[in-house]
Amino acid sequence: MKDLFEKFKNDKGPLGNYADVAEGYFVFPVFEGPISNRMKFNGKEMVTWSINNYLGLANHPEVRKTDAESAAKWGMAYPMGARAMSGQTEKHAQLERELADFVKKESAYLLNFGYQGNVSIIDSLVTKDDVIVYDSDSHASIIDGCRLHQGKRFTFQHNDVESLDKMLERATKVAEKNGGGILVITEGVFGMRGEQGKLKEIVALKDKYNFRLLVDDAHGFGTLGETGAGAGEAQGVQDDIDIYFATFAKSMAGFGAFVAGDKDLIQYLKYNMRSQVFAKSLTMPMVEGALKRLELLRQSPELKNKLWSVATALQKGLRDAGFDLGSTDTVITPVYLKGSVPEAMVMVKDLREKYNVFTSIVIYPVIPKGMILLRLIPTAVHTQEDIDITVKAFSAIREKLESGVYKRIGEEFIKKMRG
Numbered sequence: 156m157k158d159l160f161e162k163f164k165n166d167k168g169p170l171g172n173y174a175d176v177a178e179g180y181f182v183f184p185v186f187e188g189p190i191s192n193r194m195k196f197n198g199k200e201m202v203t204w205s206i207n208n209y210l211g212l213a214n215h216p217e218v219r220k221t222d223a224e225s226a227a228k229w230g231m232a233y234p235m236g237a238r239a240m241s242g243q244t245e246k247h248a249q250l251e252r253e254l255a256d257f258v259k260k261e262s263a264y265l266l267n268f269g270y271q272g273n274v275s276i277i278d279s280l281v282t283k284d285d286v287i288v289y290d291s292d293s294h295a296s297i298i299d300g301c302r303l304h305q306g307k308r309f310t311f312q313h314n315d316v317e318s319l320d321k322m323l324e325r326a327t328k329v330a331e332k333n334g335g336g337i338l339v340i341t342e343g344v345f346g347m348r349g350e351q352g353k354l355k356e357i358v359a360l361k362d363k364y365n366f367r368l369l370v371d372d373a374h375g376f377g378t379l380g381e382t383g384a385g386a387g388e389a390q391g392v393q394d395d396i397d398i399y400f401a402t403f404a405k406s407m408a409g410f411g412a413f414v415a416g417d418k419d420l421i422q423y424l425k426y427n428m429r430s431q432v433f434a435k436s437l438t439m440p441m442v443e444g445a446l447k448r449l450e451l452l453r454q455s456p457e458l459k460n461k462l463w464s465v466a467t468a469l470q471k472g473l474r475d476a477g478f479d480l481g482s483t484d485t486v487i488t489p490v491y492l493k494g495s496v497p498e499a500m501v502m503v504k505d506l507r508e509k510y511n512v513f514t515s516i517v518i519y520p521v522i523p524k525g526m527i528l529l530r531l532i533p534t535a536v537h538t539q540e541d542i543d544i545t546v547k548a549f550s551a552i553r554e555k556l557e558s559g560v561y562k563r564i565g566e567e568f569i570k571k572m573r574g
């Protein structure tokens with residue numbers, strides 16, 4: 156019989172296979188200093204475009220003060236126990252009321268993590284008789300929630316409403332036969348490519364099919380819509396989202412998440428979501444910190460305006476310089492280039508070491524083989540100078556990439572690192 160661990164002696168997974176040359180630099184990099192537009196990496200200050208601190212709240216003085224005061228008052232343990240057992244406080248309930256109000260839903264429920272929350276929302280909403288139809292580019296937390304489903308599931312091609320229509324036709328037949336219902340899942344904003352989910356067109360299919368819609372708006376919450384209520388608000392269909400989900404890990408610069416919808420739905424989830432029923436409640440500093448962040452989202456629209464002016468200038472600068480940004484229609488700024496993984500590694504190293512610009516690299520399997528995606532996350536604390544430095548640096552590295560410099564060094568680099 157094989158040893159269970161045998162499998163990862165030779166194959167550590169698509170990213171793990173590069174761990175020996177990548178760890179500490181390309182993956183698991185260590186930043187120093189406060190979260191901001193410029194951070195220290197490897198002893199050098201860099202323009203940093205890889206942190207989801209959209210509204211700049213991570214180091215906002217009021218946020219830092221509230222976090223510190225709350226931690227000093229309550230410690231990091233309070234309250235102990237799951238919400239339903241001994242983890243309920245008036246502040247948790249207040250935050251839920253304010254979140255529901257902010258996203259224009261009747262009710263909301265706090266989740267400890269977005270990832271687990273998504274898995275558990277999906278798990279608690281479907282039985283084996285129900286059918287799930289979800290976007291093929293969905294976040295891992297959605298895919299993993301769907302994996303728990305014991306009934307039928309279909310994927311539709313990414314953001315392709317015709318494909319969704321076809322899958323709904325099939326799903327309807329299965330659900331009718333089983334006596335179940337249909338759950339459609341998509342994202343408000345797809346975090347890698349920066350495209351909004353086609354919520355308006357998806358909602359229009361409700362005239363033709365009977366389904367409930369779950370939207371993961373992790374990247375839309377706080378960045379899109381007139382009041383920051385997200386992609387649904389931006390597309391005028393917030394009311395038609397049956398289950399609205401967002402995490403605190405992006406615009407709110409914290410951790411935790413929430414789900415919102417009508418009262419009956421939330422009441423059901425409160426008693427049936429295993430990730431919350433069987434887990435300790437969010438602690439007080441996270442809750443009081445989230446209340447402060449939400450207050451800033453409501454009262455400081457200039458933060459969102461600043462984020463958009465930075466994103467617009469960055470995207471214009473890169474497009475004018477001839478870069479392919481795909482079909483982003485949000486602040487997320489993907490730059491697509493052609494090249495291999497070794498080329499991507501030496502190019503990003505050059506970008507950091509020579510030009511002092513830090514971006515993350517996204518490679519296969521997130522995007523097709525032979526493509527490199529440099530993903531830039533603008534924030535409200537970036538400056539025009541940061542943008543100018545970046546556009547110039549990107550033009551320089553593209554020239555080297557196209558002339559084959561990185562191809563040569565890339566192969567040598569991998570050989571040398573692996574001895």
Ligand SMILES: Cc1ncc(COP(=O)(O)O)c(C=O)c1O
Nearest residue numbers: 268269270294296346373402404
């Ligand atoms: C689209 C999307 N959904 C869910 C999550 C998971 O959220 P969390 O980090 O709170 O677990 C993320 C990443 O943070 C995300 O980008």
